[in-house]
Amino acid sequence: HAADAHRTDLMTITRYVLNEQSRHPESRGDFTILLNHIVLGCKFVCSAVNKAGLAKLIGLAGETNVQGEEQKKLDVLSNEVFIKALISSGRTCILVSEEDEEATFVEPSKRGRYCVVFDPLDGSSNIDCGVSIGTIFGIYAIKDDHEPSLDDVLQPGKNMLAAGYCMYGSSCTFVLSTGNGVNGFTLDPSLGEFILTHADMKIPKKGNIYSVNEGNAKNWDGPTARYVEKCKFPTDGSSSKSLRYIGSMVADVHRTLLYGGIFLYPADKKSPNGKLRVLYEVFPMSFLMEQAGGQAFTGKQRALDLVPKKIHERSPIFLGSYDDVEEIKALYAAVP
Numbered sequence: 276h277a278a279d280a281h282r283t284d285l286m287t288i289t290r291y292v293l294n295e296q297s298r299h300p301e302s303r304g305d306f307t308i309l310l311n312h313i314v315l316g317c318k319f320v321c322s323a324v325n326k327a328g329l330a331k332l333i334g335l336a337g338e339t340n341v342q343g344e345e346q347k348k349l350d351v352l353s354n355e356v357f358i359k360a361l362i363s364s365g366r367t368c369i370l371v372s373e374e375d376e377e378a379t380f381v382e383p384s385k386r387g388r389y390c391v392v393f394d395p396l397d398g399s400s401n402i403d404c405g406v407s408i409g410t411i412f413g414i415y416a417i418k419d420d421h422e423p424s425l426d427d428v429l430q431p432g433k434n435m436l437a438a439g440y441c442m443y444g445s446s447c448t449f450v451l452s453t454g455n456g457v458n459g460f461t462l463d464p465s466l467g468e469f470i471l472t473h474a475d476m477k478i479p480k481k482g483n484i485y486s487v488n489e490g491n492a493k494n495w496d497g498p499t500a501r502y503v504e505k506c507k508f509p510t511d512g513s514s515s516k517s518l519r520y521i522g523s524m525v526a527d528v529h530r531t532l533l534y535g536g537i538f539l540y541p542a543d544k545k546s547p548n549g550k551l552r553v554l555y556e557v558f559p560m561s562f563l564m565e566q567a568g569g570q571a572f573t574g575k576q577r578a579l580d581l582v583p584k585k586i587h588e589r590s591p592i593f594l595g596s597y598d599d600v601e602e603i604k605a606l607y608a609a610v611p
């Protein structure tokens with residue numbers, strides 16, 4: 276029975292990546308090992324996030340501090356877990372984390388060829404009210420035989436080998452692309468394994484949801500303002516779009532990927548480069564969107580073509596369904 280086979284033949288994320296890698300004869304399993312360490316970090320964060328409310332009540336971890344300190348602690352804790360897991364994988368050479376001002380250069384004896392850029396716990400201001408948060412990451416590889424330097428990570432997003440996120444929500448979901456489509460895995464807590472649940476994810480060509488912090492509207496530029504106005508008061512006879520904004524990038528992007536539509540974090544007068552960070556927020560999400568058949572645009576160019584000059588650089592971002600991003604591109608193109 277096909278249905279039985281489905282239930283007994285579990286496609287874990289490790290098995291999936293091993294299959295993928297076997298298409299590359301030169302592969303030595305390094306990528307699989309690296310990914311396993313990222314997955315370990317995500318499982319740790321998942322467990323810590325699930326206990327966060329409880330910890331506050333009965334004092335599980337970091338019990339000595341009160342008044343919102345847990346929040347901060349969870350960020351820092353997650354970062355430490357990822358940094359240590361990534362170094363101990365023996366497959367990394369440079370790590371860039373949202374939590375650390377400077378990049379981490381792995382000591383030669385533990386070095387490998389991968390660079391990992393990541394936000395260990397994005398949207399952490401949402402922890403206390405139980406809203407979904409996530410980890411976002413991207414992976415580059417250095418060219419053989421040279422001393423790792425920042426130039427190895429100051430690369431356009433299109434040079435990433437892989438990107439993904441893990442969402443800590445009502446279930447724990449890991450979405451990954453190794454440049455060959457997008458696949459989603461859900462953590463089975465009883466097995467401690469991520470199982471393939473969303474094979475070959477494709478974003479709808481057009482959606483009916485827009486997602487933006489409208490509180491910033493008074494500071495928007497013309498094209499962003501016109502776009503959002505069109506979402507609410509369409510002039511082409513189409514129906515108006517729904518607004519959904521969680522304020523947690525992983526959750527907003529995950530919904531956009533599944534249901535279609537557009538996510539915007541535009542420039543505004545106060546923050547001319549928007550809020551989101553190029554390396555570990557904009558690039559991985561843009562990579563996933565393109566791999567799922569959508570688009571990602573900065574207001575000036577394809578997001579993945581951007582070449583960052585600094586590791587914590589920011590950029591405006593518009594990403595989502597192909598047709599919806601096409602519309603915002605047209606509005607920006609119309610401005611001289």
Ligand code: AHM
Binds near residue numbers: 399524
């Ligand atoms: P953080 O890295 O400090 O958590 O901020 C990033 C978050 C994103 O998850 C989210 O898309 C955005 O900030 C929301 O910002 P705002 O509250 O300005 O709408």
Ligand code: MG
Binds near residue numbers: 398556
């Ligand atoms: Mg962040």
